[in-house]
Amino acid sequence: MPSAAGMLAGLVLAPLLLGVTNRVKAWFAGRHGQPLLQPYRDIARLMRKGAVYSPTTTWVFRAGPLVSVAAGIVALVLLPLGGSRALMTFSGDFMLLFYLLGTARFFVVLAALDTGSAFEGMGASREVAFSALAEPALLLAMAALVRATGTRSLSGAMGKVWSDVWVPSMPVAVLVASALAVVLLAENARIPFDDPNTHLELTMIHEVMVLDHSGPDFGLVLYGSALKGWIFAGLLAGVLVPVRTGNPWLDGAVTVAGIFAVAVGVGVVESSMARLRLIRVPQLLVGAGVMAALAVLLVR
Amino acid sequence: MILLLTGLGVLLASGLAALPWCDGRRAGQVAAGGAVVGCTLVSVPAARALAGWDAPSLQLPWSVPMGAFSLGLDALSGFFVLVVAVLGAVVAVYGVGYLAHAAGKRRLGPSWCLYNLLLASMLMVVVARDGALFLVAWEVMSLASFFLVTFEDDREEVREAGWTYLLATHLGTAFLLALFLILAQGGPLGFEAVHRLPGHLAGAAFLLAVVGFGTKAGFWPLHVWLPEAHPAAPSHVSALMSGVMLKTGIYGLLRVLTLLGPPPAWWGWLLVGVGVASGLLGVLFALAQHDLKRLLAYHSVENIGIIALGMGLGELGLAFDLPVMAALGFAGALLHVLNHAVFKGLLFLGAGAVLHATGTRDLDHLGGLERQMPLTSRTFLVGAAAISGLPPLNGFVSELLILLAALAGVSARAAGAAVPATLVMASLGLIGGLAAACFAKAYGVVFLGAPRRPHETMPADPGAGMRSAMVVLAALCFVIGLGGFLLVPRLAPAVQQLAPFTHEELAAMLGWDVGRVLLAVGLLGAVFLLAVLALARLRVGWFAGREVGSSPTWDCGYAAPSARMQYTASSFAQPIVELFAPLLRPRAEEVRPTGMFPAASRLSTETPDVAAAGAYRPAFGAAARLAEWLHLLQQGRVQVYVLYITLALLVLLVWQLGLVR
Numbered sequence: 001m002p003s004a005a006g007m008l009a010g011l012v013l014a015p016l017l018l019g020v021t022n023r024v025k026a027w028f029a030g031r032h033g034q035p036l037l038q039p040y041r042d043i044a045r046l047m048r049k050g051a052v053y054s055p056t057t058t059w060v061f062r063a064g065p066l067v068s069v070a071a072g073i074v075a076l077v078l079l080p081l082g083g084s085r086a087l088m089t090f091s092g093d094f095m096l097l098f099y100l101l102g103t104a105r106f107f108v109v110l111a112a113l114d115t116g117s118a119f120e121g122m123g124a125s126r127e128v129a130f131s132a133l134a135e136p137a138l139l140l141a142m143a144a145l146v147r148a149t150g151t152r153s154l155s156g157a158m159g160k161v162w163s164d165v166w167v168p169s170m171p172v173a174v175l176v177a178s179a180l181a182v183v184l185l186a187e188n189a190r191i192p193f194d195d196p197n198t199h200l201e202l203t204m205i206h207e208v209m210v211l212d213h214s215g216p217d218f219g220l221v222l223y224g225s226a227l228k229g230w231i232f233a234g235l236l237a238g239v240l241v242p243v244r245t246g247n248p249w250l251d252g253a254v255t256v257a258g259i260f261a262v263a264v265g266v267g268v269v270e271s272s273m274a275r276l277r278l279i280r281v282p283q284l285l286v287g288a289g290v291m292a293a294l295a296v297l298l299v300r
Numbered sequence: 301m302i303l304l305l306t307g308l309g310v311l312l313a314s315g316l317a318a319l320p321w322c323d324g325r326r327a328g329q330v331a332a333g334g335a336v337v338g339c340t341l342v343s344v345p346a347a348r349a350l351a352g353w354d355a356p357s358l359q360l361p362w363s364v365p366m367g368a369f370s371l372g373l374d375a376l377s378g379f380f381v382l383v384v385a386v387l388g389a390v391v392a393v394y395g396v397g398y399l400a401h402a403a404g405k406r407r408l409g410p411s412w413c414l415y416n417l418l419l420a421s422m423l424m425v426v427v428a429r430d431g432a433l434f435l436v437a438w439e440v441m442s443l444a445s446f447f448l449v450t451f452e453d454d455r456e457e458v459r460e461a462g463w464t465y466l467l468a469t470h471l472g473t474a475f476l477l478a479l480f481l482i483l484a485q486g487g488p489l490g491f492e493a494v495h496r497l498p499g500h501l502a503g504a505a506f507l508l509a510v511v512g513f514g515t516k517a518g519f520w521p522l523h524v525w526l527p528e529a530h531p532a533a534p535s536h537v538s539a540l541m542s543g544v545m546l547k548t549g550i551y552g553l554l555r556v557l558t559l560l561g562p563p564p565a566w567w568g569w570l571l572v573g574v575g576v577a578s579g580l581l582g583v584l585f586a587l588a589q590h591d592l593k594r595l596l597a598y599h600s601v602e603n604i605g606i607i608a609l610g611m612g613l614g615e616l617g618l619a620f621d622l623p624v625m626a627a628l629g630f631a632g633a634l635l636h637v638l639n640h641a642v643f644k645g646l647l648f649l650g651a652g653a654v655l656h657a658t659g660t661r662d663l664d665h666l667g668g669l670e671r672q673m674p675l676t677s678r679t680f681l682v683g684a685a686a687i688s689g690l691p692p693l694n695g696f697v698s699e700l701l702i703l704l705a706a707l708a709g710v711s712a713r714a715a716g717a718a719v720p721a722t723l724v725m726a727s728l729g730l731i732g733g734l735a736a737a738c739f740a741k742a743y744g745v746v747f748l749g750a751p752r753r754p755h756e757t758m759p760a761d762p763g764a765g766m767r768s769a770m771v772v773l774a775a776l777c778f779v780i781g782l783g784g785f786l787l788v789p790r791l792a793p794a795v796q797q798l799a800p801f802t803h804e805e806l807a808a809m810l811g812w813d814v815g816r817v818l819l820a821v822g823l824l825g826a827v828f829l830l831a832v833l834a835l836a837r838l839r840v841g842w843f844a845g846r847e848v849g850s851s852p853t854w855d856c857g858y859a860a861p862s863a864r865m866q867y868t869a870s871s872f873a874q875p876i877v878e879l880f881a882p883l884l885r886p887r888a889e890e891v892r893p894t895g896m897f898p899a900a901s902r903l904s905t906e907t908p909d910v911a912a913a914g915a916y917r918p919a920f921g922a923a924a925r926l927a928e929w930l931h932l933l934q935q936g937r938v939q940v941y942v943l944y945i946t947l948a949l950l951v952l953l954v955w956q957l958g959l960v961r
Contacts (some may be wrong), residue, residue, distance in 0.1 A: 046843065049846070050843070050847035050848055051843070051848055052850065053849070053850055053851075054854075056749060056853055058671065059670075060670065060681075062749060066836055066839065067832055069831075070831035070832040070835055071828065073831055074827055074828045075445075077824065089811065090816060090820045091707070092702060092704045092707060092817060093820070095700055096691060096700070096820075096824060099689060099691050099696055099732070100828065101568035102688070102690055102733070102736055103685070103828075105736070106685060106688065106690055106736050109740045109744070110740060112394060113744030113749060113867070113872075114743070114744070114748040115749070115853045115854075116668075116749035116863065117508050117853045117855055118865050118866060119854075119855065120853075120867075121871065122871075124744070124872070125867065125874065125875055126875060128733075128736065128741075129738035129875040129876045129879070131756065132730060132733025132734045132876070133730070133733070135730060135732060136725075136727070136730045136733075138729065139703075139725045139726060139728070140725065140729075143707070143726075146352045146711055148710050150711055152711070190791055210687070211854050212853055212854055215846075216843070220325050249390040265631050278875075289726065291811055292363050293726065296371065296710070296718075296722050
């Protein structure tokens with residue numbers, strides 16, 4: 001029951017994260033900012049519209065957003081909220097989760113290439129390069145958790161984060177959280193990797209890939225990236241907020257609060273630093289991988 | 301055994317029957333029909349052997365010194381026979397259509413005869429139980445595939461590729477000769493006669509096997525023949541060679557491992573190291589290629605690397621006594637052998653259809669084929685997603701098994717197992733990400749967007765036979781991806797030969813633990829597919845009665861975007877190639893636009909193989925220069941040769957006289 005509620009929370013609350021981040025950025029900039037629920041309004045408005053397609057596009061272009069949302073929904077089935085177990089959990093479940101997100105990315109990239117636009121090709125090319133470098137960091141971070149907790153499922157490892165990771169070896173927890181935070185920023189196209197507010201196609205990564213989507217398709221794209229944001233924030237909050245009371249409702253609620261804290265943190269990062277030059281991005285991602293590898297080695 | 305021999309007989313007989321038809325489709329129909337029947341016949345006993353029901357063997361008299369005509373079909377052989385049979389039959393059906401265009405221009409009879417001979421020799425390789433018989437079958441296999449590669453022997457680059465292949469495969473065979481002599485220890489060459497070798501000899505045998513079989517399988521840096529031979533061969537032959545023939549190298553290595561007994565840890569480390577090198581460099585070089593079939597050939601190196609990672613984890617599991625790691629590592633390696641045969645076969649067949657329809661393999665000349673070749677495009681997409689290890693397709697299942705083996709190693713206390721296991725996890729993640737990048741490039745550039753060059757004729761999907769072969773393989777990608785929980789427990793008897801655990805232990809590990817995981821994977825995969833379909837259905841509803849417009853792709857307000865402005869394969873891969881430039885050493889040649897009114901400018905890049913350029917070419921150059929010295933002896937003058945004969949006779953005479961005294 002709490003697992004189903006956790007999944008439902010993800011489905012409903014995911015777009016709110018973006019609203020929170022945007023409000024934090026507005027606060028830093030001294031603006032009033034958009035309403036918290038603006039992302040919902042955007043999606044709702046888009047869903048009521050028609051659409052415009054380029055004559056070069058095929059069914060692949062239309063399938064991209066569908067696959068990304070479907071993968072996000074199925075991935076939520078595997079995402080525990082801190083001590084609150086996921087709906088389904090088994091050894092190596094986190095690999096299915098990551099690879100499902102990989103399937104989503106593959107189709108979004110193909111949809112971008114389907115337009116035949118040089119800009120979208122550029123975005124797609126950067127996206128695949130950076131996500132390939134983020135993948136080892138993600139898997140190594142999980143390897144550290146598995147080695148520390150001795151369980152091979154995401155829910156199992158998250159359930160023991162306090163007793164088996166934070167208490168015996170705090171540096172491991174800090175390193176894993178740092179690696180996950182870097183990957184979160186990279187995978188969700190946030191500063192310092194990508195500036196969601198940029199207006200120049202040449203400098204975009206994620207946004208430029210979906211330039212040609214419109215109407216309900218674009219609504220699904222926005223919802224799909226919101227789900228992805230929720231999943232990564234959930235992973236990070238699960239490690240960062242190690243409250244494990246044994247009551248799944250309480251643990252889940254605390255982790256949801258942690259997820260929103262992560263959204264605030266993203267807003268703070270975006271307000272306080274500039275984006276990196278593109279050639280520096282791989283260095284940061286490799287750095288995240290090194291941190292995660294160090295975490296594996298430090299586990300006693 | 302009777303069925304196996306009958307199947308082999310049908311293969312050879314139909315191959316010979318095809319020989320007289322020098323042109324026309326008839327040769328293909330006869331030989332391919334025979335191939336399908338033969339493959340069906342041999343898969344029956346193979347399936348029984350894989351299930352562990354029976355393990356027939358056969359000894360026939362054979363007048364080869366130290367050798368015996370000894371065949372056996374156990375679970376491990378059965379598995380490989382099935383891989384050969386499934387792909388061999390499907391590819392034969394495709395080949396009939398593929399070669400039809402060459403009817404009348406080239407002699408098809410010999411090509412088909414060699415195709416069936418190649419199939420039969422691969423089957424012999426995996427059922428041979430004697431070193432001498434194994435080597436004979438191995439040699440027939442190498443020669444048959446050499447002649448198949450050089451089908452279009454009027455082209456210079458094809459002959460060049462053929463010689464490279466022939467040389468490489470024989471260098472490998474030289475190591476195998478030494479290997480079998482060590483294994484036999486002066487006795488007969490039969491496999492069951494192999495006794496436990498002392499440590500250093502076992503180590504030497506292992507190294508010889510890695511080099512000898514690794515040359516065939518395509519381990520880095522022994523892979524140099526692969527990216528040459530695959531693009532040169534006709535596509536159905538590439539599919540068979542890449543999908544199955546490479547795996548005979550894997551089979552050989554696994555078979556030798558079963559003969560060598562308990563492994564020391566360094567065998568596992570070596571295999572993991574080879575796997576990481578092959579996997580990473582294979583996919584990186586694939587990313588840098590412009591030629592579709594060359595790209596696929598480098599992906600074979602990558603996938604052989606993934607198989608080596610699984611085998612390495614299996615060996616480490618045995619060395620450090622971690623049963624789960626051992627069983628899952630070997631099971632993952634075996635399943636990846638099958639999976640790679642299916643999706644790489646599919647991709648080569650798709651590439652063949654593209655080559656057939658457009659006449660080019662150059663990625664940067666293609667584009668937008670989804671409209672003209674919808675079926676080829678969709679099956680290629682399935683193969684591309686499967687080889688990238690994406691769920692719910694088959695590539696994910698075998699990579700998951702290998703990752704689970706690595707996870708078992710990561711939690712182990714022994715650093716000797718934990719460190720390589722962590723390395724495997726990190727490199728599999730990177731390889732997977734890069735493979736997805738590479739196939740997004742390959743599929744996106746060939747099938748999506750707009751055509752980059754006008755085609756001479758309108759490209760179209762191939763004929764029914766070729767189409768059905770691609771559909772069957774694409775369907776297999778889904779079946780194995782969703783039904784892994786049924787398939788993987790069936791591998792237990794084959795895994796048992798590699799990792800000697802009891803039947804119950806393996807049933808618990810592969811049947812219960814992994815079976816549950818794969819059931820969940822299959823279930824969620826099905827849910828995912830249904831969710832996509834449901835959303836697609838909903839989407840139709842959303843658009844009912846709404847305005848749907850059409851307008852050119854947004855290009856920053858530029859009014860007339862042309863197909864030449866699209867991102868090309870090279871530009872798509874550029875960030876990654878640039879990042880790994882120290883490993884790849886790409887070469888660029890450019891003429892920059894200069895002046896107020898720049899004239900033509902150009903840029904071309906190529907990424908030659910580092911191993912070929914850095915190690916092989918200098919080595920063979922040195923060998924050739926040494927051989928120059930032989931010109932002192934061989935000058936082409938008959939008088940000098942007569943002198944040699946006289947001198948030799950004189951020496952013999954003196955020697956004989958000396959002996960008599």
